[in-house]
Each structure stands twice: as structure tokens, then as C-alpha cells.
Amino acid sequence: MMNNMELLDWLMANGGPTIKYRTTTELMDNHSKLDELINDLLNTKTINSLLRRIESYEPMQTVDIRTINAIHSGAGVEGIVAKLLELGMKSGIDAFDSRMQVFRQYVNNAFVSKALSSPGGQDVSHNRAIFIAILLASYFVRAGYEYDEIISFIKERINLLYKIATDKQFNIHLNATEILSYPKPPKSWSASPVIRPEYDPGCNEKPLPLIHDIFCLAYFPKSFIDRDLENKINSIIEYILDERFQALPQGYGLLWYKTNRTYYACGWRPELPCLHNHNSEYEKSILVLYMELMSKFKAARESKWFKNCLNYLEEFKTNKGTYCFPAYFLKDAKNMGYVCGMSMGLGENRKSEKAYEIESTFRMLLIKRRVNI
Secondary structure: OOOOOHHHHHHHOOHHHHHHHHHHHHHHOOOOOOHHHHHHOOOOHHHHHHHHHHOOOOOOOOOOOHHHHOOOOOOOOOHHHHHHOOOOOOOOHHHHHHHHHHHHHOOOHHHHHHHOOOOOOOOOHOOOOOOOHHHHEEEHHHHHOOHHHHHHHHHHHHHHHHHHHHHHOOOOEEEEEEHOOOOOOOOHHOOEEOHHHHHHHOOOOOOOOHHHHHHHHOOOOOHHHOOHHHHHHHHHHHHHOHHHHHOOOOOOOOEEOOOEEEEEEEOOOOOOOOOOOOOOOHHHHHHHHHHHHHHOOHHHOHHHHHHHHHHHHOOOOOOOEEOOOHHHOOOOOOOHHHHHHHHOOOOOOHHHHHHHHHHHHHHHHHHHHHHHH
């Protein structure tokens, strides 16, 4: 059975451009031949196509349903940039750097400033502006960018999330008496609870954390984290690890806005897949993605959930020491949502017998490396 160094050599010998580059930069201490590895990345058809698609984006002029749809979709910014990050793009790669510049305005703009000074339940545009800012901020820090406006936004977001985390607030919905003063939701949503406006993820009161917030925390540059900020981040992570938080509805519930007197589905509660068992195929399809994410936090790595899931993933170890997860653990569907676990491919030819073994082994070694920090 191969040891760790032999597994790294095996990945370098068998993997494609993304596996070789990410193995070198994330799993090995020897960063030689990086220019050559980057050139190989930039010569791949998929990366070239995705980089070209970014070029069509311009600064935001408004925040409406068309704006959000152009960003919050597998075919939009959310799918394009998340995929480029998975395939190895990061700061310092000129072709990526130049194209990411336009998205700085998506975080730092008048829409976000207005939202950050507004209470919840006022206008859905505030929620949309904050969602877009969190999404793009998570991409910037994950890629290694440290722009002042991005760092400032995430710090402000941490301070807001800390409010609900330190309160350990799990009673987030309007009660039976309070809901009587609201219009009835559409029939298709009649069973969905309505979130109290002060917990709107897009407000400046006590916003609920979104999954993209957790990506911001996971990749926030360590050089900007002092003891106070570290304590706040730990509190937020401990809040979402709490089983009472995990018992909240998957998408939190509905949001009501006064401006247009309309209900909207909230969505994207940070979740711990396979918390109680491994019976759900959906939860197993996002397990590797969320294990990678949560492996960035000590509190998560030490949790019973993480340890149980890591033991479960170990069941897919082969006789030679590699790993081979089932195909639905590493789905890779075109133009599909990243946080849904539908864009997990790392550039390997899925028709090859070794594709899943290569990608599974890389991902498992990455998780285990973080466990042993």
C-alpha cells in the first residue's frame, strides 16, 4: 500500500493539469516548475472557455431579478468563477487576475452600502446586493486576493454574524400570533415558516449566515485575523455546528419585504451533510465538498460529525492506498450550482477508469492534510 509521498507521486504521474497544479501548490512543499504547470492549465479547453465567459461581465448598474439571475446560477458568475477556482485559478495568474477586477465593484458599491445601513424586511434588493457581495468576496479570498474593500466587507460581515452567533439564536421564525399581521404566503409555500425580519441574511441587524459566508471565513487571510476576530469566527462556526442550528429548515424559510409586499424563499443555510446517517443520496453528493470546506476550522475538525464522516470516507480506500468515491460523490454537470455539489470535476476525463480514483485521492489527501495541521 502506498504511503503519503507515494500517493503524491502517483497523483503527479496520473493526473491532468489541474490535479498536478493543485497537488503541487496545496499538498507538496516543492513548488518547482510552477510556470510550466500554469501554462498547462491555461491551455486547457475548459479553463479557456470559462475565462472568455467572464469577459462579458461589466460593473453592476442595478440589483434586480435579471442581475441576480446573471450571477446566482450555474451558467452565471456563480458557476463560472467557482469552477475556475476548483480547476486551479488563483491570484498571481495574470489571465485570471485581469478578468476578476470587474467583480471588485460587485462587493464595493452603493447597493451594498445601503443594505449595510438598513434593517431587515425593507427591500429585497438589499438582500440581493448582500448575497452578491458575499458570493464574490468568498471567491476573492479563496483565490488569495487581499483587496482592502474585500477585507473590510468580510470584517463587517463577521461582526454582524457574530451578533446572532453569540446570542445562540435558534428561534428565528415569526410565531403563530405575529404571523397573523402578515399576508398569507402563496399556497405552494403555505407550510414554510416566515423568518423574523431582523434575521434577514441581507440586513444590518442580526443576519443569518449563508453558506457563502462560511467560505469567506474559511479562506479569510490569516494575516488579518487578530484574537478578537478569531474568537468571533470561532463563535460563528460553533453556532452552525450546533444541532439546534442544523435542525432549522434547509433554506431557513421565507422572507417578507414591505416595499413590494412579496414573499421570497431565503435559501442556503450552511449544513452538515450526513449529520445523523449516510442514507441521503443528496447529502452524500455534497459531503466531500462540505468536508473540504469545514476542514478549514479547528472546531469542525474536532466535532463528532466531522470525525464520523471522515471515517465514512475512509471506507472508500483501495488496496493500494488511493481512494475511489462513488460517481455521485463527485458530480460534474455543466452549468450547475457549485454549492449543490454539482460541479466537483477537476478536469479529469470522466470516461477514464482512473478519473474518479484520481480526483477522490486528491480530495481525500487535501482533507487529511488539513486535519493534521
